[in-house]
Amino acid sequence: MNIAANPIVEAQQTVYLKDYQKPSYVVDSIDLNIQVYDDHTQVDSKLVMQRQAAGDLVLLGRDLELKSISINGKQLTESEYQLDTEQLVISNTPDAAIVEISVLIHPESNTQLEGLYQAAGNLFVTQNEPEGFRKITFYPDRPDVLSVFTTRVEADKKYPVLLANGNLIEAGEAGESRHYTIWQDPTKKPSYLFACVIGDLAVLKDRYTTSEGRDVALEIYAEEKDIPKCHIAMEALKHSMRWDEEHYGRPYDLDNYMIVATSAFNMGAMENKGLNIFNTSCVLADEEYTTDAAIMRVQSVIAHEYFHNWTGNRITCRDWFQLCLKEGLTVFRDQSFSEDLQSAAVQRIDDVAVLKAHQFPEDAGPLSHPPRPDHFVEINNFYTATVYEKGAEINRMMATLLGKEKFRKGTDEYFKRHDGQAVTVEDWVAALTAGSGVDLSAFLIWYNQPGTPKLEAKGEYDAANQTYRLSFKQSLKAHAKYPNLKAVPIPVALALFNAKTGEQYALHSDALFENGVKDGVYLFDQNEATIEFTGITEKPVASLLRNFSAPVNLEFNYSDEELAFLLQYETNGFNQWQATQTLLERILLNGHDAQVYLNAIQQTLPFVIAKDPLLASRLFDVPTEGYLGSRIDQDYNPAVINEAREALLNQLAKVLGGFAKETYLSLDPDSQNEFSQAMGVRALRNIMLSFIARQGDEEAFNLANTQYKNAENMSERLGAIKVLVWNDAPQTKDVLQDFYNHFKDEALSLDQWFMIQAAHPKATAETIQYLTSHADYDLGVPNRIRAVSGGLNANPVNTWSFGVQHFVDLAKYLDEKNPIVGSRLLQVLTRWYTLAEPQRGEVKAALESLKAQVKSKNVSETVNSMLSI
Numbered sequence: 118m119n120i121a122a123n124p125i126v127e128a129q130q131t132v133y134l135k136d137y138q139k140p141s142y143v144v145d146s147i148d149l150n151i152q153v154y155d156d157h158t159q160v161d162s163k164l165v166m167q168r169q170a171a172g173d174l175v176l177l178g179r180d181l182e183l184k185s186i187s188i189n190g191k192q193l194t195e196s197e198y199q200l201d202t203e204q205l206v207i208s209n210t211p212d213a214a215i216v217e218i219s220v221l222i223h224p225e226s227n228t229q230l231e232g233l234y235q236a237a238g239n240l241f242v243t244q245n246e247p248e249g250f251r252k253i254t255f256y257p258d259r260p261d262v263l264s265v266f267t268t269r270v271e272a273d274k275k276y277p278v279l280l281a282n283g284n285l286i287e288a289g290e291a292g293e294s295r296h297y298t299i300w301q302d303p304t305k306k307p308s309y310l311f312a313c314v315i316g317d318l319a320v321l322k323d324r325y326t327t328s329e330g331r332d333v334a335l336e337i338y339a340e341e342k343d344i345p346k347c348h349i350a351m352e353a354l355k356h357s358m359r360w361d362e363e364h365y366g367r368p369y370d371l372d373n374y375m376i377v378a379t380s381a382f383n384m385g386a387m388e389n390k391g392l393n394i395f396n397t398s399c400v401l402a403d404e405e406y407t408t409d410a411a412i413m414r415v416q417s418v419i420a421h422e423y424f425h426n427w428t429g430n431r432i433t434c435r436d437w438f439q440l441c442l443k444e445g446l447t448v449f450r451d452q453s454f455s456e457d458l459q460s461a462a463v464q465r466i467d468d469v470a471v472l473k474a475h476q477f478p479e480d481a482g483p484l485s486h487p488p489r490p491d492h493f494v495e496i497n498n499f500y501t502a503t504v505y506e507k508g509a510e511i512n513r514m515m516a517t518l519l520g521k522e523k524f525r526k527g528t529d530e531y532f533k534r535h536d537g538q539a540v541t542v543e544d545w546v547a548a549l550t551a552g553s554g555v556d557l558s559a560f561l562i563w564y565n566q567p568g569t570p571k572l573e574a575k576g577e578y579d580a581a582n583q584t585y586r587l588s589f590k591q592s593l594k595a596h597a598k599y600p601n602l603k604a605v606p607i608p609v610a611l612a613l614f615n616a617k618t619g620e621q622y623a624l625h626s627d628a629l630f631e632n633g634v635k636d637g638v639y640l641f642d643q644n645e646a647t648i649e650f651t652g653i654t655e656k657p658v659a660s661l662l663r664n665f666s667a668p669v670n671l672e673f674n675y676s677d678e679e680l681a682f683l684l685q686y687e688t689n690g691f692n693q694w695q696a697t698q699t700l701l702e703r704i705l706l707n708g709h710d711a712q713v714y715l716n717a718i719q720q721t722l723p724f725v726i727a728k729d730p731l732l733a734s735r736l737f738d739v740p741t742e743g744y745l746g747s748r749i750d751q752d753y754n755p756a757v758i759n760e761a762r763e764a765l766l767n768q769l770a771k772v773l774g775g776f777a778k779e780t781y782l783s784l785d786p787d788s789q790n791e792f793s794q795a796m797g798v799r800a801l802r803n804i805m806l807s808f809i810a811r812q813g814d815e816e817a818f819n820l821a822n823t824q825y826k827n828a829e830n831m832s833e834r835l836g837a838i839k840v841l842v843w844n845d846a847p848q849t850k851d852v853l854q855d856f857y858n859h860f861k862d863e864a865l866s867l868d869q870w871f872m873i874q875a876a877h878p879k880a881t882a883e884t885i886q887y888l889t890s891h892a893d894y895d896l897g898v899p900n901r902i903r904a905v906s907g908g909l910n911a912n913p914v915n916t917w918s919f920g921v922q923h924f925v926d927l928a929k930y931l932d933e934k935n936p937i938v939g940s941r942l943l944q945v946l947t948r949w950y951t952l953a954e955p956q957r958g959e960v961k962a963a964l965e966s967l968k969a970q971v972k973s974k975n976v977s978e979t980v981n982s983m984l985s986i
Contacts, residue, residue, distance in 0.1 A: 134489075137435075140261065142214070143169050143263075144164050144262055146264055147163065148268075149311075151253075151268065151271065153276070153315050155225070156223075156225060158233065159220070160221075164214075164217075166213070166216055168210075174208075174214065175205075177205075177259075186255075222252065229935050229937070230899075230935060236379045236382070237380075240318065240379060241276070241315040242316075242394050243312050244382065244387060245312070246309040247496045248309070260437065262308065265301070267299065278317065280314040281300035281392065282311060286300065304371075306390050313392075318377070320344075321351060333371070333374055335351065346406060350402060350416075354374070357423040361450075364525075374423075375392045376419075377395065380396070388425035395418070398411070399418040405830060406831060407866070408831045411831075417455045429444075432539075435541050437493075437499075438493075439540070440496075441488040442540070442542050444508055448506065448508065449513055459793040460793060462693075462729070463731045469695075471506060474741065476503055477747065480503065481747070481750075482947045494977075495973075498975055498979055513666075515557055515560055517664075519555055527549035527553040530552030531544075531549065566602050570605055570670070575587070578653070583654055585657055586647055587611075604642065606642040609662060610637055610662060610666035611662075612689070614660065614683075619686035622650075634648065637663070660689065662695070663692050684696045684697050693721075694735055697714070705758070706749070731801075739762060739766060742759055746948070752953040767811055778809050799836070818840070818841060822837070824836070825841070831866065835869055837852075838873055864900065868904040875888055877912075880912065885909060909923060916945065924942055928967060929971065932973045936974070939976050946960060
């Protein structure tokens with residue numbers, strides 16, 4: 118029996134955290150038999166269930182054709198159960214029940230890329246987080262139901278690879294031209310962590326011996342031509358396994374660890390127990406085909422999914438409202454891991470740049486929500502920067518306050534208490550508190566309310582008494598749905614520098630400072646407070662929120678000269694960058710004189726280049742037009758921001774003068790022994806090349822063309838192409854054709870070809886039409902969609918003019934085909950209400966028209982929220 122969905126009814130359903138109730142039945146074990154055929158797949162399941170609470174037996178299912186169901190061997194008739202588009206309900210079920218179900222599904226026509234779907238002609242994969250398993254079979258598909266899975270996978274021999282979670286316990290023939298495998302995962306897990314893969318793939322193999330002596334087989338599956346691009350991922354996996362043992366005492370627990378790469382994947386990657394499924398962009402890495410940034414991302418995502426083995430899998434979420442529990446903690450862990458791979462200061466800069474570009478605007482707009490939401494219509498819409506990045510920052514704040522030793526004691530207590538359980542944010546904070554001996558319960562406020570706190574600080578120096586006072590005040594923008602916002606604990610990492618000598622005052626002496634500052638950190642947990650430092654012999658320059666110790670908007674009474682001072686003398690690389698960003702924001706949004714910045718950057722650069730070229734490259738970061746736009750709450754005119762930013766970049770290019778070309782010609786990435794150093798040199802060379810072009814130097818295009826032709830890695834190649842294409846150089850047509858000819862069969866490289874053209878500052882609607890009509894553009898591949906849409910969105914002037922229709926049309930098309938991606942792409946237009954007229958009214962009209970035409974919960978909830986402002 119197949120019940121047609123009613124999307125209008127579904128779109129009106131809201132789920133609330135306050136309504137949580139544990140399921141009436143648990144599943145002790147499940148046996149799955151998945152038989153794949155060309156035009157359908159049959160899934161037979163056997164659930165051994167036990168009652169744990171009063172209520173009917175509720176099995177969740179979507180888009181399933183029910184063939185049969187029995188309980189304890191008795192076949193049920195249609196009158197003995199209720200079936201609708203979302204669930205199968207059976208009343209009067211025995212307390213102990215063996216439930217056997219047979220269903221038919223159609224992965225070959227599943228375009229939503231959830232549940233089991235055909236990713237390509239020779240590959241079937243699953244994506245079950247958060248609610249995809251219910252598209253495979255009827256089951257209590259919720260994270261607090263943990264079970265032992267035994268899975269039999271059967272298919273035609275044209276699919277030689279048959280994988281599922283756990284350990285392989287049997288394989289054999291299944292009749293003419295068919296075969297099977299049986300896998301068992303001894304660790305209880307929720308259904309969202311189930312995975313299976315059926316396909317024709319090659320494999321890269323390696324081994325790892327854990328700290329407990331377990332010999333683990335490591336396997337990465339991909340297309341044959343992509344196996345050479347899997348070696349970096351394999352090394353990252355082994356590095357991650359060592360790192361988790363050394364830093365958290367967490368060895369791996371199965372006999373194998375498998376990764377499968379596919380381009381037809383909505384997410385970056387998925388941590389299914391022992392069988393991770395990855396977007397190709399997050400596992401394939403090679404300097405010839407992918408950029409340095411992409412290589413770093415691969416290593417980070419490999420680590421992220423591996424770290425989930427303990428923070429997400431062994432200990433999982435009680436319900437989806439707790440998503441930030443597993444994701445926020447694991448993002449914090451992968452960020453810490455990545456600090457070992459490159460300059461720690463640059464890693465922090467990159468992480469905060471993402472936070473400010475995506476999470477801060479989200480917190481300030483109509484899609485604002487707490488890291489732990491209290492309600493949702495479609496949980497897929499809450500895989501957000503707030504849940505991930507802000508969730509990571511909450512964990513970082515607690516780790517900063519505790520220090521490494523106490524934080525490790527807290528995490529050890531968490532793993533000891535909750536291994537094998539589905540838990541809540543409260544359980545995590547309680548375990549950290551118990552293990553460390555420090556009460557962290559106040560940090561629960563961060564999890565439960567939306568918005569980015571504003572931290573106002575003021576410094577006053579008393580020369581006569583040699584004292585320096587810091588006054589703090591915190592506030593949150595009012596939120597209609599959360600009327601009782603509270604003060605949050607804010608760890609303020611700080612330092613004081615002598616304004617004359619540039620030397621840093623020592624803040625670690627308890628005898629000198631009796632003001633709550635410990636190890637350079639002050640915990641500000643009130644609405645207002647003042648602290649005083651004594652023995653300050655000269656007027657200091659304060660550096661606050663060092664290493665971005667809290668996700669807040671800082672307002673401090675710095676002069677421009679003091680910010681320039683920090684750019685030159687601050688010993689924390691992140692705060693050098695932060696001071697630069699603050700100064701640049703003032704110049705671009707408030708009309709401050711740029712000369713202070715230009716003088717400081719000239720004086721600082723030679724020293725930073727010699728010490729850390731990657732950090733030097735980040736000091737050239739000028740806030741993006743998108744970020745600057747997010748700082749304007751009304752009458753935002755993208756063209757005005759574009760003009761101001763271009764003028765500043767031209768000034769900077771002029772000031773650099775011959776230094777730009779001298780630096781470009783002197784830097785040699787091939788002379789660097791470490792990847793991170795070579796990465797920094799390449800980044801700096803590309804920046805200098807772009808400034809040479811801005812100077813109007815006739816040689817710039819020849820240098821770029823030579824760099825392109827001689828490049829042996831993608832970072833140098835793309836750096837050259839951007840200079841040529843974005844400046845409409847005479848060589849543009851030739852290099853684009855040459856790049857296409859060389860990389861048309863390399864999907865990730867070709868994505869860059871699409872993105873560079875879409876990101877042209879002077880792209881037009883015709884540019885986007887050309888790209889989306891191209892034979893290699895595929896609306897069934899999320900990566901290709903994101904390449905064009907992401908490139909377009911790099912230029913807000915274009916986004917808010919002809920780009921609006923592009924995103925609205927995409928959301929309309931994907932509403933039926935792939936609503937997860939459709940919803941996320943539409944969020945590009947979230948801050949429409951800040952635009953100046955007439956653009957504001959035009960975008961609003963486009964969104965209102967879209968609202969009347971979409972039906973999926975994903976897109977409907979997003980457009981409704983966007984229009985609620």
